[in-house]
Amino acid sequence: MIFAVRTTAGQEKNVAEMLASKVEREKLDVYSILATENLKGYILVEAENRGVVEELVRGAFKVKGIVPGTTSVDELEHLLTPRKLVEDIE
């Protein structure tokens, strides 16, 4: 299940770095992490369930919360499309 975690804008890679470290340290069931400037103020986390993500972000700096519900891979491509269109034009 993919979840969108809200972060301070511009801090996406920093937050992803910190959460990746916590995943490894605490052996959390997190399978994927995506941080991209194309998605400002959010990182995407794929985890076994929402509880894992809640544990992951507990007490974390620059994390504002978890978006309700889940995100699909289709939505992800849609979110990344604008930049890709620019690349195609170039």
Place this chain on the structure above:
Amino acid sequence: MIFAVRTTAGQEKNVAEMLASKVEREKLDVYSILATENLKGYILVEAENRGVVEELVRGAFKVKGIVPGTTSVDELEHLLTPRKLVEDIE
């Protein structure tokens, strides 16, 4: 431009964490980092150009190299599809 960086299998999130840290520290033109267990032995890095990625991975542990050429968002969705199909069935 999206590049695939080869990593030691199972170390994708660790390598992504380390490279994200380097990006912030050295102010490299890296816009996105994706580490997922659905893509074993690789992480995806979106950067201004290949030279930035070469600089990024220079001297990095558990990095085996950079795949020739670039990766598209379409390819990315294709790579992630098997797991998504499993989720749909579930």
